[in-house]
Amino acid sequence: MAQYAGETSFLFGANETYIAEMYNRYLNDPDSIDAGWSAYFDTFEESGQFAVNDLNGPTWAPRKTSVLGQNDGSLSMVTSATDTSKEKVPPNTLTSQMSGVEDSADKIRQATQDSIRALMLIRAYRVRGHLEADLDPLRLQKPLPHSELDPESYGFTDSDMDRPIFINYVLGLESATLRDIVKILRKTYCGSIGVEFMHKTEPDEKSWIQERIEGAQNQTKFTKLGKRTILERLTEAELFEQFIDRKHKGAKRFGLDGGETTVPMLEQMLKRGGQLGIEEIVIGMPHRGRLNVLANVMGKPYRAIFSEFQGQPAAPEDVQGSGDVKYHLGTSTEREFDGNVVRLSLNPNPSHLEAVNTVVLGRVRAKQLQRGDEERAKVMAVLMHGDAAFAGQGIVPETFALSDLDGYETGGTIHLIVNNQIGFTTMPSFSRSSPYCSDMAKAIGAPIFHVNADDPEACVHVARLATEYRQRFKKDVVIDLICYRRHGHNEGDEPSFTQPQMYKKIAGHATTRTIYAEQLEKEEVIGKGEADSIAEAFNKDLDTEFEAAQSFKPNKANWLEGKWSGLETASGDERRGKTGVSLDLLREVGFAISEVPPNFNVHSRIVRQLKAKRTMIEAGEGFDWATAEALAFGTLLCESTPVRLSGEDCQRGTFSQRHSVLNDQESGSRYVPLNNIHFGQAPFEVIDSPLSEFGVLGYEYGYSVSEPHALVLWEAQFGDFANGAQVIIDQFISSGESKWLRMSGLVLLLPHGYEGQGPEHSSARLERYLQLCGEDNIQVANCTTPANYFHILRRQIRREFRKPLILMTPKSLLRHKRCVSSIEEFGPKSTFHRVLWDHAQHSGEIFDDDAIKRVVICSGKVYFDLLEERDKRGAMDSYLLRLEQLYPFPTGALRNELARFKNACIVWCQEEPKNMGAWFFINDLVEELMIELNMKKKRPIYAGRASAAAPATGLLKRHLKEQTDLVDAALTYEE
Numbered sequence: 022m023a024q025y026a027g028e029t030s031f032l033f034g035a036n037e038t039y040i041a042e043m044y045n046r047y048l049n050d051p052d053s054i055d056a057g058w059s060a061y062f063d064t065f066e067e068s069g070q071f072a073v074n075d076l077n078g079p080t081w082a083p084r085k086t087s088v089l090g091q092n093d094g095s096l097s098m099v100t101s102a103t104d105t106s107k108e109k110v111p112p113n114t115l116t117s118q119m120s121g122v123e124d125s126a127d128k129i130r131q132a133t134q135d136s137i138r139a140l141m142l143i144r145a146y147r148v149r150g151h152l153e154a155d156l157d158p159l160r161l162q163k164p165l166p167h168s169e170l171d172p173e174s175y176g177f178t179d180s181d182m183d184r185p186i187f188i189n190y191v192l193g194l195e196s197a198t199l200r201d202i203v204k205i206l207r208k209t210y211c212g213s214i215g216v217e218f219m220h221k222t223e224p225d226e227k228s229w230i231q232e233r234i235e236g237a238q239n240q241t242k243f244t245k246l247g248k249r250t251i252l253e254r255l256t257e258a259e260l261f262e263q264f265i266d267r268k269h270k271g272a273k274r275f276g277l278d279g280g281e282t283t284v285p286m287l288e289q290m291l292k293r294g295g296q297l298g299i300e301e302i303v304i305g306m307p308h309r310g311r312l313n314v315l316a317n318v319m320g321k322p323y324r325a326i327f328s329e330f331q332g333q334p335a336a337p338e339d340v341q342g343s344g345d346v347k348y349h350l351g352t353s354t355e356r357e358f359d360g361n362v363v364r365l366s367l368n369p370n371p372s373h374l375e376a377v378n379t380v381v382l383g384r385v386r387a388k389q390l391q392r393g394d395e396e397r398a399k400v401m402a403v404l405m406h407g408d409a410a411f412a413g414q415g416i417v418p419e420t421f422a423l424s425d426l427d428g429y430e431t432g433g434t435i436h437l438i439v440n441n442q443i444g445f446t447t448m449p450s451f452s453r454s455s456p457y458c459s460d461m462a463k464a465i466g467a468p469i470f471h472v473n474a475d476d477p478e479a480c481v482h483v484a485r486l487a488t489e490y491r492q493r494f495k496k497d498v499v500i501d502l503i504c505y506r507r508h509g510h511n512e513g514d515e516p517s518f519t520q521p522q523m524y525k526k527i528a529g530h531a532t533t534r535t536i537y538a539e540q541l542e543k544e545e546v547i548g549k550g551e552a553d554s555i556a557e558a559f560n561k562d563l564d565t566e567f568e569a570a571q572s573f574k575p576n577k578a579n580w581l582e583g584k585w586s587g588l589e590t591a592s593g594d595e596r597r598g599k600t601g602v603s604l605d606l607l608r609e610v611g612f613a614i615s616e617v618p619p620n621f622n623v624h625s626r627i628v629r630q631l632k633a634k635r636t637m638i639e640a641g642e643g644f645d646w647a648t649a650e651a652l653a654f655g656t657l658l659c660e661s662t663p664v665r666l667s668g669e670d671c672q673r674g675t676f677s678q679r680h681s682v683l684n685d686q687e688s689g690s691r692y693v694p695l696n697n698i699h700f701g702q703a704p705f706e707v708i709d710s711p712l713s714e715f716g717v718l719g720y721e722y723g724y725s726v727s728e729p730h731a732l733v734l735w736e737a738q739f740g741d742f743a744n745g746a747q748v749i750i751d752q753f754i755s756s757g758e759s760k761w762l763r764m765s766g767l768v769l770l771l772p773h774g775y776e777g778q779g780p781e782h783s784s785a786r787l788e789r790y791l792q793l794c795g796e797d798n799i800q801v802a803n804c805t806t807p808a809n810y811f812h813i814l815r816r817q818i819r820r821e822f823r824k825p826l827i828l829m830t831p832k833s834l835l836r837h838k839r840c841v842s843s844i845e846e847f848g849p850k851s852t853f854h855r856v857l858w859d860h861a862q863h864s865g866e867i868f869d870d871d872a873i874k875r876v877v878i879c880s881g882k883v884y885f886d887l888l889e890e891r892d893k894r895g896a897m898d899s900y901l902l903r904l905e906q907l908y909p910f911p912t913g914a915l916r917n918e919l920a921r922f923k924n925a926c927i928v929w930c931q932e933e934p935k936n937m938g939a940w941f942f943i944n945d946l947v948e949e950l951m952i953e954l955n956m957k958k959k960r961p962i963y964a965g966r967a968s969a970a971a972p973a974t975g976l977l978k979r980h981l982k983e984q985t986d987l988v989d990a991a992l993t994y995e996e
């Protein structure tokens with residue numbers, strides 16, 4: 022600092038670093054600099070420091086600490102150059118600008134202050150320009166003038182307008198008058214596009230966006246052909262909706278009317294994406310405009326859509342399933358642009374807005390792996406949203422939360438909000454607390470482009486920018502397409518009931534196509550009346566398609582193609598699959614999971630666990646739950662089946678049982694035994710998820726839908742937390758195959774069992790899943806042996822079909838001495854058992870079948886409580902029968918077992934309250950069997966907790982008493 026001592030005049034050192042250095046000194050000590058400068062800096066707010074940066078040109082992109090100075094004595098502000106991509110700034114300096122002016126301190130002071138103020142103004146436009154942008158096609162609310170965008174706020178007056186001001190090429194100009202600066206700023210930042218990007222913390226991204234915007238004053242110069250193409254797309258989008266409206270007045274189509282610009286924007290993403298290496302795009306979108314996207318972007322034949330309107334099914338008649346309404350259906354196709362082929366999948370979705378988001382992301386991730394797309398440059402997600410849904414639904418932040426996590430990132434999503442400024446009947450002022458519907462995206466620093474849908478060129482320009490940004494930075498980007506909804510929420514609704522003024526305005530508002538056609542006529546891109554001819558020709562095509570629709574037959578359901586070819590629909594009763602494994606392979610995996618590399622410092626308690634595993638392998642006995650799971654995973658990996666498990670804290674396991682990732686206690690390095698079985702094995706991914714159920718479960722479901730050849734599992738921390746993901750369970754997992762012909766082999770691991778932990782940690786709500794069962798849609802199981810767990814996991818991927826598996830998993834049984842299996846139970850001849858016998862059957866201690874007084878049927882952990890008490894009492898007239906799989910209900914297997922006990926009464930024992938658990942589900946099914954077998958008693962008896970509001974008591978004493986009572990009731994019931 023000493024070199025500046027005594028410099029008190031502006032005349033000295035007025036060079037490109039001088040002002041900034043002075044500002045730095047001012048921040049450290051305002052008295053250390055010239056009083057004139059100090060007074061001037063006093064007028065700065067936050068933006069002052071940035072303006073100083075701008076004055077020194079883009080290489081000053083600041084590191085957080087540089088201006089505010091962690092004073093290391095260097096004073097250098099040019100240190101931040103994390104971005105090497107910036108263009109070189111011409112070596113003009115304030116000094117050179119001043120060299121021609123009269124050598125007077127006042128003039129130099131004036132020029133310097135002008136520069137700094139102008140730069141502050143420029144910066145204000147970058148930050149706040151969007152607030153005065155012309156974004157609303159309806160102009161219902163004119164943007165209010167913002168004081169930070171007023172030159173007066175920076176001390177300028179009218180008389181300053183025409184004085185040249187040095188701005189060091191900040192807007193590509195060495196200097197300009199204030200009038201010109203403001204003009205350029207308004208064109209760039211307050212036209213049809215409002216950009217929010219200054220919240221970003223990454224200098225390189227910020228300057229990339231800034232260059233793109235300021236370089237061309239935020240415009241693309243379209244060729245005549247480009248303009249014509251936009252008009253054609255708008256024509257197709259608009260006329261398609263109007264055509265359906267004419268033919269099927271009032272039929273629900275959730276039209277895109279008012280937001281037609283969506284279509285050319287999506288086209289631009291495909292086209293530019295294709296040029297930039299994108300090979301596949303998965304699209305998620307709501308109902309609004311879906312038919313239009315299906316027809317005009319995905320290329321679904323118009324005749325197919327018209328035929329659905331005429332009441333024909335979307336799938337061939339021999340295909341089973343409930344089907345779905347037309348505005349929820351998905352499709353896939355290929356489009357070619359300039360020789361680049363882009364594969365497109367539009368994901369089917371339920372009515373539940375935004376629920377499809379992470380499903381799409383999971384699919385993208387799986388496809389990236391399939392294509393070897395390590396850079397995530399070939400497969401991309403495009404998510405479309407409504408404004409009200411985007412602002413309102415909690416899954417939106419959950420979706421963003423996944424965007425930059427190793428286990429879930431997909432290289433950035435383009436979000437397109439079709440912001441028609443209304444949600445059903447609710448106006449934005451009632452549906453969100455933030456100024457923009459897109460504000461949630463700022464949480465991850467995504468750039469946001471607001472754009473007026475009545476300026477199609479601006480919209481297509483923004484679509485291009487967003488695509489380029491995604492490809493360059495592999496991050497999320499948001500487009501807020503501000504449009505309107507021409508009709509009611511659906512076409513049968515009268516919107517003027519609730520929004521009279523808005524709808525008066527809309528009625529008199531020309532369509533985007535009309536406005537753009539006029540523009541193109543004026544620009545002489547098209548001749549007079551040519552827009553009408555384009556429209557007429559298209560209408561004729563639609564007429565032909567409409568005729569053809571009457572005899573249209575969908576020729577196939579494309580559901581077992583591509584990655585799914587070779588798989589088939591489920592059939593048969595036992596469905597065992599080949600799940601037994603050679604003892605050699607079991608041992609190989611067993612040794613791999615009980616070993617660590619030399620010099621790896623494992624925690625002493627883990628060493629003990631590993632030793633215990635080693636003993637199991639060597640003895641061939643005593644395999645516990647977690648080891649069985651690792652054997653299932655490991656053997657699949659060795660057979661080239663990847664395994665992906667995600668969930669909260671699942672690497673270690675909520676109950677400290679899994680330890681699938683070992684941590685060196687000194688270096689912190691990590692070792693995954695299951696990835697070190699042998700060279701060439703498939704990869705094992707085990708991912709601690711963010712604290713989200715809805716988002717993550719949707720993601721894993723999506724992954725499983727796109728990758729049938731990997732075992733994909735999601736684990737809940739405790740089973741009941743899965744109800745935070747209920748939409749995914751109801752709308753996708755349990756009904757997706759029936760509605761959309763899309764299989765999934767996803768496994769849900771749901772810790773369940775009554776162990777006195779209270780209302781929220783006992784029940785995984787088994788009853789909910791059982792209620793969802795129908796038409797062979799899912800599998801629900803509650804296993805009691807490690808071997809059965811091993812087989813049911815392997816079975817998921819060793820059969821010819823895929824079905825979601827809902828698995829109640831144990832807590833205390835993880836360490837229960839009788840909940841163990843021997844190596845033979847995993848061996849070559851072993852298999853999954855849907856019904857399991859009493860332990861005492863093997864030892865021969867139990868009475869003969871005819872002497873059995875009661876058969877207690879149960880499922881899950883309560884079996885061990887019953888077993889212990891029964892054995893303690895020596896009550897060998899009670900036979901304990903376990904239902905390991907509840908759905909599909911093993912009628913045949915259970916029939917065979919029950920047939921043995923003609924003299925017995927049947928008790929169903931459960932830990933859950935009577936209004937929960939499996940009682941409701943098995944009651945009828947067991948009764949039917951008892952009648953069919955003509956058993957002495959014709960109805961099962963209930964032994965369990967009384968109906969209750971909460972799943973379990975919070976008082977341990979009460980829990981224990983209830984547990985003792987229900988076990989006692991089951992073992993003592995007599996007719």
Ligand SMILES: Cc1ncc(C[n+]2csc(CCOP(=O)(O)OP(=O)(O)O)c2C)c(N)n1
Nearest residue numbers: 309372373374407408409410441443444445
């Ligand atoms: C999760 C969810 N809640 C409620 C609804 C019922 N609903 C259907 S559309 C709609 C309004 C959606 O508004 P917006 O997101 O702005 O989309 P727009 O229909 O205006 O295109 C509502 C509330 C729904 N489909 N999904």
